[in-house]
Structures are given as structure tokens and as C-alpha cells.
Amino acid sequence: MSIAATHPDAAERGDLVRLGLWIFLGTVTMLFAAFTSAYVVRRSGADWQPVWLPPVLWVNTAVLLGSSLALEAARRLGLSQRVASAGSAYLIALALGIAFLAGQVVAWRQLVAAGIYLPTNPSSSFFFMLTGAHAVHVVAAVGVIAWGTVVTWTVGSRDAVRWNTTTDVCCLFSHFLFGVWLYLLALVSFS
Amino acid sequence: MSTAALPDAGHADLGFVRRYIFSTDHKVIGIQYIITGLVMALVGVALALLIRLQLGWPDHQWTLLSTLFPAGYAGGVMTPEFYLAVVTMHGTIMVFFFISYVLVSGFGNYLVPLQVGARDMAFPFLNMLSYWIAFLSALVLIASFFVEGGAAAAGWTAYPPLSAIAAAVPGSQLGQTLWLLSMALFIASFTMSGLNIVATVFSVRAPGMSMGRLPLTVWSYFIASILGLLAFPPLTAAAVMLLLDRHAGTSFFLPGGLVVGNQLLSTSGGSPLLWQHLFWFLGHPEVYVLILPALGIACDILPAFTRKPVFGYRISVWCLVAVGVLSMIVWGHHMFVSGMSPFTGEYFSLVTLTITVPMTIFGVNMLASLWGGTIRMRVPMMFALSVIALFGSGGFGGLFLGNATADMQLHDTYFVVGHFHMMIGGVTLMATFAAIYYWFPKMFGRTMNEALGKAHFWGTFGPFFIIFFMQHFVGLEGAPRRYYAFTSFDYLQHTRGTNLAISISAMVLIAAQALFFVNFCWSLVAGRRALPNPWHATTLEWTTASPPPYGNFADREPVVHRWAYEYGVEAPEGDFADQTVPPRSVPVTV
Numbered sequence: 047m048s049i050a051a052t053h054p055d056a057a058e059r060g061d062l063v064r065l066g067l068w069i070f071l072g073t074v075t076m077l078f079a080a081f082t083s084a085y086v087v088r089r090s091g092a093d094w095q096p097v098w099l100p101p102v103l104w105v106n107t108a109v110l111l112g113s114s115l116a117l118e119a120a121r122r123l124g125l126s127q128r129v130a131s132a133g134s135a136y137l138i139a140l141a142l143g144i145a146f147l148a149g150q151v152v153a154w155r156q157l158v159a160a161g162i163y164l165p166t167n168p169s170s171s172f173f174f175m176l177t178g179a180h181a182v183h184v185v186a187a188v189g190v191i192a193w194g195t196v197v198t199w200t201v202g203s204r205d206a207v208r209w210n211t212t213t214d215v216c217c218l219f220s221h222f223l224f225g226v227w228l229y230l231l232a233l234v235s236f237s
Numbered sequence: 238m239s240t241a242a243l244p245d246a247g248h249a250d251l252g253f254v255r256r257y258i259f260s261t262d263h264k265v266i267g268i269q270y271i272i273t274g275l276v277m278a279l280v281g282v283a284l285a286l287l288i289r290l291q292l293g294w295p296d297h298q299w300t301l302l303s304t305l306f307p308a309g310y311a312g313g314v315m316t317p318e319f320y321l322a323v324v325t326m327h328g329t330i331m332v333f334f335f336i337s338y339v340l341v342s343g344f345g346n347y348l349v350p351l352q353v354g355a356r357d358m359a360f361p362f363l364n365m366l367s368y369w370i371a372f373l374s375a376l377v378l379i380a381s382f383f384v385e386g387g388a389a390a391a392g393w394t395a396y397p398p399l400s401a402i403a404a405a406v407p408g409s410q411l412g413q414t415l416w417l418l419s420m421a422l423f424i425a426s427f428t429m430s431g432l433n434i435v436a437t438v439f440s441v442r443a444p445g446m447s448m449g450r451l452p453l454t455v456w457s458y459f460i461a462s463i464l465g466l467l468a469f470p471p472l473t474a475a476a477v478m479l480l481l482d483r484h485a486g487t488s489f490f491l492p493g494g495l496v497v498g499n500q501l502l503s504t505s506g507g508s509p510l511l512w513q514h515l516f517w518f519l520g521h522p523e524v525y526v527l528i529l530p531a532l533g534i535a536c537d538i539l540p541a542f543t544r545k546p547v548f549g550y551r552i553s554v555w556c557l558v559a560v561g562v563l564s565m566i567v568w569g570h571h572m573f574v575s576g577m578s579p580f581t582g583e584y585f586s587l588v589t590l591t592i593t594v595p596m597t598i599f600g601v602n603m604l605a606s607l608w609g610g611t612i613r614m615r616v617p618m619m620f621a622l623s624v625i626a627l628f629g630s631g632g633f634g635g636l637f638l639g640n641a642t643a644d645m646q647l648h649d650t651y652f653v654v655g656h657f658h659m660m661i662g663g664v665t666l667m668a669t670f671a672a673i674y675y676w677f678p679k680m681f682g683r684t685m686n687e688a689l690g691k692a693h694f695w696g697t698f699g700p701f702f703i704i705f706f707m708q709h710f711v712g713l714e715g716a717p718r719r720y721y722a723f724t725s726f727d728y729l730q731h732t733r734g735t736n737l738a739i740s741i742s743a744m745v746l747i748a749a750q751a752l753f754f755v756n757f758c759w760s761l762v763a764g765r766r767a768l769p770n771p772w773h774a775t776t777l778e779w780t781t782a783s784p785p786p787y788g789n790f791a792d793r794e795p796v797v798h799r800w801a802y803e804y805g806v807e808a809p810e811g812d813f814a815d816q817t818v819p820p821r822s823v824p825v826t827v
Contacts (some may be wrong), residue, residue, distance in 0.1 A: 051499065058440075061440065062359050062360070062436060062441070065359075065436050065439060065440055066359065066360060066432055068438050069432045069435055069436060069466060070432060072465070072467070073428055073432075073466050073469070073470050074468060074470070076466075076467050076468075076470035076471060077470035077471070077473055077474055079470075079471070079474070080470060080473075080476050080515055080518070083471075083515075084474065084475075084478065084489065084516075086510055087508060087511050087514075088251035088489060088506075088507070090510065091506035091507075091508075093488075093493075093505050093506035093508060094506070096639055141315065143285075164485050164487060165485055165486035165487045165488070165631075166480070166484070168487070168489070168506060168507075169486060171481065171487040171488070172491065175477065175478070175481065179477070181739075191441030
């Protein structure tokens with residue numbers, strides 16, 4: 047990482063924002079690491095019963111992957127100087143991000159319909175809490191993607207540095223959250 | 238890019254609210270943190286006064302206090318439940334809302350950009366957001382005094398089941414929920430602040446300011462911030478789970494078979510020890526989040542008053558790094574009596590005693606920094622020296638507590654209270670005062686009164702040392718902490734005199750702080766005008782005006798040519814060369 051000037055210009059600010067995001071993702075990683083250690087400890091309790099996972103979760107996984115891929119497509123369009131075309135990719139990513147959140151609500155409602163509530167069993171407590179904590183971060187990511195969509199439509203190629211920074215942030219955040227989702231899914235699936 | 242037109246661009250046109258209330262200037266935000274922390278300290282000290290009144294005169298009827306706190310002083314004598322709430326809030330406020338705000342966030346905000354030669358933090362808006370969330374966090378905590386059941390009473394460590402069951406104690410009702418909410422806000426704010434400091438040190442340094450030229454203050458904030466970023470999220474996770482246990486019927490921390498008020502609770506299978514692990518995974522690094530900046534500040538103040546470079550700069554930096562790493566893996570030494578496996582206890586003993594190696598080297602480096610110096614006993618220097626004294630004395634007690642065998646006897650006694658007050662209380666308090674006296678001229682363009690400052694020092698250090706040194710011996714006698722009175726224990730009757738002496742010393746200590754507040758307020762408006770570099774110091778903040786302008790360095794960007802401790806040299810300005818003096822004027826020694 048190069049050192050920015052004491053009053054950074056736009057490109058240097060872009061590097062700063064990326065660095066800031068990496069640091070933030072480090073703290074989020076520690077949050078889920080703490081949840082994981084609690085999960086491992088609590089799972090050893092005699093009252094633990096595996097939670098039923100609604101099948102819609104697999105659809106949601108595909109939807110979140112789609113959102114991440116759409117953003118990656120937007121980034122690559124920008125690299126090939128076709129920022130104007132990236133707007134559609136952004137819209138798809140945004141729609142899929144919202145769809146994922148809706149899908150999670152569906153999963154929670156299916157669990158409730160099956161008589162599995164937050165306090166039913168420690169496994170269900172963890173399921174609701176972990177997916178809830180992840181969803182809170184996805185809400186933030188959807189906000190960032192919405193902001194990226196606005197930047198794409200309003201600024202676009204006229205300010206390539208700003209657009210690149212915004213898109214990198216959206217991509218990194220979304221890819222990270224997709225990775226966290228895969229991790230959480232594996233954690234609760236193999237319990 | 239040109240920076241000539243940047244510094245005050247548009248700033249003078251901003252209204253009062255944008256310049257001083259919702260400001261993005263790191264200096265204003267730093268001062269906001271410091272003032273908020275000092276106000277919170279008033280609350281924390283008032284609570285300490287209540288504690289010492291109770292322990293010094295446990296049978297006395299306090300008419301005035303029973304008027305102020307009718308429920309807490311039923312019949313004129315403090316109730317055990319109120320005592321628990323007072324102790325809990327005293328600890329919480331002093332650790333998180335005084336030392337963290339003033340020393341870490343306050344001076345961290347003020348000093349880091351100036352000392353690395355930046356015009357502001359990496360993310361100024363985030364910085365402003367951080368302060369206002371911190372302010373909200375303090376408000377929520379204070380509000381908890383006024384809800385039904387009163388403030389939280391489960392200790393600053395909030396151990397369940399006491400903290401998880403509303404019926405357990407009056408403070409475990411809404412007060413505990415607000416405590417948790419306040420902590421969540423605090424962590425969010427601290428994360429933003431830490432992120433800013435790390436990014437600023439990493440990426441927004443002046444030309445020539447390599448990592449090897451950073452002052453130890455900056456190094457200490459850098460490492461403390463990384464620790465905070467890694468250690469605080471687990472407490473967030475724990476707080477979420479505790480809130481769910483309290484309000485959603487889950488059993489993360491609540492075991493089965495709990496009976497409260499002759500009623501069997503429906504909880505099952507949870508582990509209270511899980512909370513302890515998660516809490517101390519934060520709690521122990523938090524000690525270093527507070528202490529490292531204190532040590533860094535002391536290291537930067539010493540050379541200005543010995544007129545010689547700090548000793549062992551590079552080794553000290555590596556010690557800070559080593560302490561940072563080790564502090565993440567020693568948390569279990571707070572839990573030796575929790576039924577931990579002896580083998581695990583041995584591990585935690587070993588790594589805890591290992592951490593004393595870099596800490597001792599650091600302490601010896603501070604002592605060696607005095608050797609051969611021309612010591613000037615000014616107020617900041619006196620407080621910096623007291624940092625070394627308390628660091629040595631308090632650290633010595635830590636050797637006993639880090640050893641599992643000794644800790645079995647000393648755990649939850651006043652030995653622990655004496656130890657941690659000397660370390661995260663004393664070291665940080667003395668460093669906070671050292672920092673205020675040292676950088677006051679830079680922050681406000683005026684100097685504080687020297688005679689009042691010296692009187693304040695002796696009125697602070699003397700009683701402080703007496704109080705917490707004696708508490709070690711009360712602990713050795715077996716006096717348990719968190720008890721509201723020892724009147725019912727025959728084996729502790731002979732400690733009543735010591736407790737009385739401690740309480741009287743505490744009154745002197747508290748009264749001495751009036752000298753500080755008078756000096757602080759009077760100097761703000763009528764103190765002698767300060768020169769840009771009144772201490773003839775070398776770090777970058779002393780190369781700009783007092784107080785620094787918006788953008789810190791007027792129309793020129795600082796260029797760094799040397800390390801931060803160029804003292805004892807022949808230079809046009811005297812026996813020092815600040816970091817911007819080029820080699821052609823004064824040869825670079827390191």
C-alpha cells in the first residue's frame with residue numbers, strides 16, 4: 047500500500063476507502079468467529095437438536111451468488127471502458143440482493159410455520175441469530191449497491207476513479223458476504 | 238497535487254454548528270471526546286465517593302444521601318442492591334466512558350493526524366459519526382440510572398445468570414438492557430474510531446514519515462486500535478446473545494435448574510462460562526487498548542524533559558507489537574477459578590507470564606530513558622514519571638494474579654481491585670493528566686498553571702498510591718470484592734481501620750481533582766499565551782501553530798527528515814531538532 051499524500055486526491059481516497067473496507071471486514075470476520083466459537087461450545091449441550099433447514103435456503107444461496115456475479119460483471123464492464131452498460135448489471139445485483147433478503151424472510155416464516163421459533167432449541171436460536179446477523183450486513187450491502195447504482199447512472203464514466211472505487215467496494219462487500227453465507231450454511235448444515 | 242489552497246478552504250465560512258458541534262475536524266472531535274469523558278468521570282468519581290463512604294463508615298446513617306436516593310439508602314444506610322449498581326456503573330464508566338473516551342478516542346483523535354503529518358483523519362465524516370454515537374452511548378448509560386429497578390448491578394463484567402434474569406436483582410431489569418445497548422453503541426463507535434486511526438497511520442502520513450520514524454504515541458495508538466478492532470466484535474456477539482437470553486427466551490448462557498424467587502426457570506443447557514470466555518476475549522485486550530496509549534504518551538513526554546532521546550526505540554516498538562499479539566491469547570487468566578482444566582490453567586499462566594517479558598523490557602526502556610538526562614520536573618514530566626511508578630508497582634501484583642496457584646487464593650479479593658486500579662486505573666489516569674498538561678498549550682494556545690499543577694500532582698499520586706497499595710493487603714487478608722459491608726465477618730474486623738484510611742485517602746484524592754478543574758477552566762480563558770513549541774519538543778504537532786489551524790499545517794505540507802527523538806544535538810533552535818529539520822541544518826543521528 048502506497049502512502050497517500052497528507053491531503054489525498056481522488057485516487058488516493060479510493061485506496062483509503064478500500065483499505066477502510068478491508069479493516070471493517072476484519073471486524074465482521076471477528077464477529078462471526080465469536081458466534082462460531084459460541085456455536086461450537088453450545089452445540090455440545092445435551093439439549094441440542096439439529097434444526098430443520100428450509101429448502102428455500104438453497105434458492106437464496108443461488109440468488110446471493112447471482113447478485114455477487116452481477117456486480118463482478120459490472121466491474122469487468124468498467125474495466126473494458128463500458129461503464130454505461132454496467133447500469134443494468136447494477137440493477138440486477140440490487141434486485142437479487144433484495145430478493146435474497148425476501149427469501150430469508152420466507153425461510154424464517156417457514157420455520158415458524160413448522161413450530162420452530164427462536165427459543166425452541168439452541169440450534170434454532172443460533173440459526174435465527176446467525177442468519178439475522180448476516181441479513182443485517184446484507185441490508186447494508188444492498189444500501190451500498192443502491193448507492194453504486196446511483197453513481198453509475200449519474201456519474202458513470204465521467205468520473206472513472208469514483209466509479210471504480212464505488213464498484214470495488216460493492217464487489218468486495220458482496221463477495222465477502224456471499225462467502226460468509228456459504229460458511230454459515232455449512233456450519234448449520236453439518237451440525 | 239498542490240496543497241497550498243487546501244487548509245482553510247471553506248472552513249471559516251462554516252457556521253458555529255458545523256465548526257464546533259457537528260465538526261469533521263479531528264481536533265474538535267478529539268476535544269469533544271475529552272470533554273465528554275471528563276464529564277463522565279465526574280459521575281464515575283461521584284460513584285466512587287459513595288462506595289468509599291459505605292466501606293469506610295458502613296453503619297453510618299446518611300440523611301442527605303437517603304434524601305437523594307430514597308430507594309438506595311432506605312433508612313439512611315446503603316442497600317446491598319444499590320451498592321452493586323454503584324460498583325457496576327463506576328467500573329463501566331471509568332473503563333469505557335472515561336479512560337476510553339479521553340485517553341484513547343480523545344487524544345488518539347487529536348494527536349495521531351498531527352503526529353503523522355496528516356491534515357485530518359482518513360475518514361473525517363466517519364470520525365464525526367463515531368463521536369456522536371459515543372455521545373449517544375453515554376446518554377443511554379446515564380439514562381439507566383433513572384429507570385425502574387435502577388442501573389445495572391451485575392458488575393462491569395455483566396456475568397450471567399445475574400445479568401440475564403430480570404428477577405435476579407433490581408438492576409437486572411431495564412437498567413441491564415440499557416447497559417447492553419449502551420455497550421453496543423460504544424463498540425460501534427470505538428470500531429469506527431479504531432478503523433480511522435489504523436487507516437490514517439497506515440496510509441495518510443507526511444512524506445518521509447516512515448513507520449520507523451513514527452513517535453511511540455502513534456505506534457501505541459496504532460496497535461491499540463488493531464487490538465480494539467479484533468477484540469470488540471466478540472463482545473458484540475456476546476451482547477446480542479445476552480439480549481436474546483433476556484428478552485427472547487433463549488438459553489445461550491442460562492443453564493437448567495435455575496431457581497429465582499422459589500420458581501424454577503424454564504432455561505436449559507446454557508453456559509455462563511461461555512459469556513466469561515467471550516467477555517474476557519475482549520476484556521483483556523481492552524486492558525492493553527487502554528494501557529498502550531498511556532505508555533506511548535509517557536515515552537513521548539519523557540525526552541522533552543530529559544533532553545535526551547528515548548532509550549531503545551526499536552525494541553520498544555517490537556515490545557508493543559509483542560504485547561499486542563500476546564494480549565489476544567491470555568484471557569483465561571481471569572477465569573482460573575471457573576473450574577478450568579489445570580492444563581488449560583497452566584497454558585494461560587505461561588502465556589500471561591510471557592507477556593511480562595516485553596512489558597518489562599518496555600518499562601526498563603522507560604527507566605533507561607531517564608538515565609543521564611537533564612531532568613526538568615515540570616508537571617507533565619511528574620505525571621509521566623508516576624506512570625512508570627504505577628506501571629512497575631501494579632505490574633508486580635500482576636505476577637501473582639497471572640500465576641494460577643496464587644490466583645486461586647487472591648481471585649475476587651481486594652488484591653485484584655488494588656492491582657487493576659493501579660494498572661488500568663492509575664497508569665492510564667496519570668498518563669491522561671500528563672497528556673492534558675503537556676498538550677494543553679497546543680490544544681488551546683494557553684498554558685496551565687504550574688504551581689496548581691504540581692499541587693494537583695501530589696494530591697493525586699500520593700493518595701492514589703496509598704489507596705490501591707493498601708487494598709492489596711486488604712485482599713491478602715481475604716476481603717472479597719463487591720461486598721457492600723464487612724461488618725458481619727469476624728475475620729475482617731481488623732481491616733476496618735485500613736478501610737477507613739483508604740476512604741479518607743479517597744476523599745483527599747477526589748478533593749485534589751478540584752485543583753485540576755479550577756486550573757483547566759481558568760487556564761482556558763486566562764492562561765498565559767503559549768508559543769507553538771513551549772516544551773522544545775520534536776514531533777510534528779509542535780511545528781505548527783498553537784492551536785493548529787484547520788488542516789493542521791497551514792499552507793505548507795510537512796516533510797519529515799528524521800526520527801521523533803532528536804534531542805541533545807547542536808541546532809540553531811537549541812538542543813533539539815524537530816522532525817522537519819533537514820539534514821543540511823542538523824545532521825541526522827538515527
